[in-house]
Amino acid sequence: MSLPDYHFDSPDSDVILLTSEAERTTEFHVHKCILAAASPFFNVMFSLPQSLPDSLVGKAPNVPVSEPSRILDAVLRYVYQVERPVIDSLDDLIDILAAAVKYEFTTVITIIRTLLISPRFLQSSPIRVYAVACRYDFDDEVKLASRQTLDVHILDTTAPPLPELKYISAYDYHRLLRLHAIRSSSAIKLLECPGNLKCMQCNGSAFTMHDAPKWWYQWEKKAREELQLRPTTKVVFSLDFLFGAVRASGCSRCPESLLDSWKFLQGLREEIDALPATIEMD
Numbered sequence: 566m567s568l569p570d571y572h573f574d575s576p577d578s579d580v581i582l583l584t585s586e587a588e589r590t591t592e593f594h595v596h597k598c599i600l601a602a603a604s605p606f607f608n609v610m611f612s613l614p615q616s617l618p619d620s621l622v623g624k625a626p627n628v629p630v631s632e633p634s635r636i637l638d639a640v641l642r643y644v645y646q647v648e649r650p651v652i653d654s655l656d657d658l659i660d661i662l663a664a665a666v667k668y669e670f671t672t673v674i675t676i677i678r679t680l681l682i683s684p685r686f687l688q689s690s691p692i693r694v695y696a697v698a699c700r701y702d703f704d705d706e707v708k709l710a711s712r713q714t715l716d717v718h719i720l721d722t723t724a725p726p727l728p729e730l731k732y733i734s735a736y737d738y739h740r741l742l743r744l745h746a747i748r749s750s751s752a753i754k755l756l757e758c759p760g761n762l763k764c765m766q767c768n769g770s771a772f773t774m775h776d777a778p779k780w781w782y783q784w785e786k787k788a789r790e791e792l793q794l795r796p797t798t799k800v801v802f803s804l805d806f807l808f809g810a811v812r813a814s815g816c817s818r819c820p821e822s823l824l825d826s827w828k829f830l831q832g833l834r835e836e837i838d839a840l841p842a843t844i845e846m847d
Contacts, residue, residue: 696729784810
């Protein structure tokens with residue numbers, strides 16, 4: 566994350582937020598009225614009667630906070646509507662969201678919700694985005710992220726555990742597993758070869774005329790395996806995947822058969838794409 570040049574050091578500030586990390590304290594000289602307008606949390610805090618020692622009367626009070634300075638800096642930029650941070654890390658975005666939720670900066674939460682489902686994060690880390698959305702009950706984002714997880718092998722035990730999953734319920738995780746399982750099963754059931762799908766060489770004799778072309782058997786086997794892991798059409802209908810089945814068939818005329826079946830394959834792809842692709846919300 567990069568933070569454009571701006572410093573919260575206004576001389577007319579009436580409250581100082583303090584962050585402490587690695588024996589270093591950072592002061593953010595801010596204004597009660599701005600924080601109170603942006604946050605019910607601070608609005609209540611500043612409305613409470615405060616007793617200060619005589620030495621601090623007339624001075625801006627210090628309010629220690631637990632967030633790292635760079636995270637608080639990013640949050641305050643949204644509150645003050647100055648030049649925004651450039652968030653290129655999902656880790657930073659999650660920390661900013663946590664701070665915004667903690668202090669009830671509703672406008673900041675709305676902005677971060679939009680960034681959470683941006684292609685950069687949704688495509689690269691859909692399960693993490695899903696978990697964050699579940700944690701904060703962002704229903705629309707939960708549905709979008711659940712769809713994107715279909716491109717991921719969700720039960721890949723070789724992948725490192727995702728810390729965001731610690732903060733969601735077993736119910737939310739089960740809903741995601743159920744979506745994958747039902748869609749996978751439904752997609753595989755649609756893999757039926759039509760009777761008119763033939764190959765001039767594979768089906769050129771009386772003994773094989775009622776069979777499917779060899780490339781179909783190769784493709785169906787691999788497609789079943791792929792759909793069990795990732796129940797989407799992105800891989801199984803790619804040219805590399807299809808012509809990989811043709812090459813594995815060992816038949817010189819199967820490429821023609823594949824090209825002749827293009828309309829059927831397009832229809833099959835549309836049927837799979839039309840299957841339910843998001844979790845059901847309560």
